Amino acid sequence: xxxxxxxxxxxxxxxxxxxxxxxxxxxxxxxxxxxxxxxxxxxxxxxxxxxxxxxxxxxxxxxxxxxxxxxxxxxxxxxxxxxxxxxxxxxxxxxxxxxxxxxxxxxxxxxxxxxxxxxxxxxxxxxxxxxxxxxxxxxxxxxxxxxxxxxxxxxxxxxxxxxxxxxxxxxxxxxxxxxxxxxxxxxxxxxxxxxxxxxxxxxxxxxxxxxxxxxxxxxxxxxxxxxxxxxxxxxxxxxxxxxxxxxxxxxxxxxxxxxxxx
Numbered sequence: 078x079x080x081x082x083x084x085x086x087x088x089x090x091x092x093x094x095x096x097x098x099x100x101x102x103x104x105x106x107x108x109x110x111x112x113x114x115x116x117x118x119x120x121x122x123x124x125x126x127x128x129x130x131x132x133x134x135x136x137x138x139x140x141x142x143x144x145x146x147x148x149x150x151x152x153x154x155x156x157x158x159x160x161x162x163x164x165x166x167x168x169x170x171x172x173x174x175x176x177x178x179x180x181x182x183x184x185x186x187x188x189x190x191x192x193x194x195x196x197x198x199x200x201x202x203x204x205x206x207x208x209x210x211x212x213x214x215x216x217x218x219x220x221x222x223x224x225x226x227x228x229x230x231x232x233x234x235x236x237x238x239x240x241x242x243x244x245x246x247x248x249x250x251x252x253x254x255x256x257x258x259x260x261x262x263x264x265x266x267x268x269x270x271x272x273x274x275x276x277x278x279x280x281x282x283x284x285x286x287x288x289x290x291x292x293x294x295x296x297x298x299x300x301x302x303x304x305x306x307x308x309x310x311x312x313x314x315x316x317x318x319x320x321x322x323x324x325x326x327x328x329x330x331x332x333x334x335x336x337x338x339x
Contacts, residue, residue, distance in 0.1 A: 085172070086172055086173050086174045086177055087172060087177065087334065087337065087338070089174070090174070090177045090178070090334060091331075091334050091335075091338075094327060094330055094331060094334065095331075097327060098327050098331070101323070101324065101327065102257060102258075102261060105252065105253045105254075105257050106253070106254060107253065107254060108253035108254065126291060126292070129212070129290075129291035129294065130284070130287055130288050130291045131287075132212040132213075132287075132291075133212055133216060133286075133287035133288075133290050133291050134283050134284050134287040135213075136212055136213045136216035136217070136287075137216060137220075137244070137283045137286065137287060138280075138283055139213070140216060140217060140220055141240055141279075141283075144217060144220075145220075145224075145234070145235070148217060148220060148221045148224065149224075151221060152187075152221070152224075152225055154228065157225065157228040157229060158228060160183065160229070161180070161228065161229060161230070161231045162231075164176070164179045164180055164183070165231065167179070168180075168337075180229060180230055180231075180330065180333060181326060181330055183229045184225070184226045184229035184230060184326055184329070184330075185322075185326065187222070187225040187226060187229060188222055188225075188226060188319075188322035188325075188326065191218055191221060191222035191225070191318065191322070192222075192315050192318055192319055192322070193315075195215065195218045195219070195222075195314045195315045195318045211314070215314050215318075218314075218318070219247070219318055219321060220243070222318060222321075222322055222325075223243050223246065223247070223321070223322075223325050226322065226325045226326060226329055227239070227243075227325075227329055229329075230329040230330060230332065230333040231333055231336075232329060232332065232333075237273075237279060238267070238271070238272075238273055240279065241267070241273055241277060241279065241282055242264065242267055242328075244279075244282045244283060244285070244286040245260050245263050245264045245267070245282070245286075246264065246321070246324055246325045246328050247286050247289075247290065247321055247325075248260050248285055248286040248289045248290075249261055249264060249324060250317075250320050250321040250323070250324035250325070251289050251290055251292075251293045251317060251320065251321070252289050256289070264328055268328070268331060268332050268335065269335075290317075293317060294313065294317065
């Protein structure tokens with residue numbers, strides 16, 4: 078007679094997470110340009126891509142250098158850290174489906190709140206025809222969302238290593254094909270070893286993340302610069318933040334679960 082070992086709540090959660098992660102990566106093996114983007118292609122100035130690259134890179138650099146403390150004024154960092162330790166303690170005692178999912182439930186709630194802020198800000202600026210100047214606001218809200226997700230899973234974001242992880246998560250979420258595979262390999266190496274790859278350069282990582290973000294948002298930022306109808310372009314701030322939040326949730330949750338296993 079065969080006996081099957083029943084999976085623990087931890088094993089079930091990790092298996093479900095890995096399945097979602099594979100699905101996310103599978104859907105991004107190939108990029109299909111949307112109908113709207115194909116129609117807008119001939120109208121978008123060629124120099125706009127470089128302008129967006131530079132704007133996103135400057136926004137990341139400025140926030141990492143001076144803006145994180147300002148962003149932290151919009152939420153209670155100490156309170157989020159205490160919430161994590163309380164959830165971690167309850168899970169250590171009970172380790173149930175409910176206690177394991179308490180972390181992701183809280184992280185999703187924070188992400189959804191930031192989605193509303195991002196969508197409202199993007200649409201508001203779009204109505205006014207403000208496109209490129211919206212980038213620092215969008216980048217700040219994006220990092221705020223990732224910062225809160227990190228804290229909900231018990232990780233900080235202050236060190237160069239953690240900033241590298243954040244940049245890779247953002248880049249991976251908006252990448253396709255070989256690019257997402259390469260970025261995911263960096264993320265997985267960091268999750269397993271806690272180390273940065275040899276020769277890592279933060280300025281290059283910022284440029285890479287900025288470039289991939291600008292490629293995805295190029296057409297929508299062009300539309301956002303047109304008064305009134307720019308609200309459509311501004312709405313896509315929330316669309317891309319949702320995707321980045323989803324990827325960040327998966328990767329931080331994976332780090333937490335694997336850390337629990339150790």
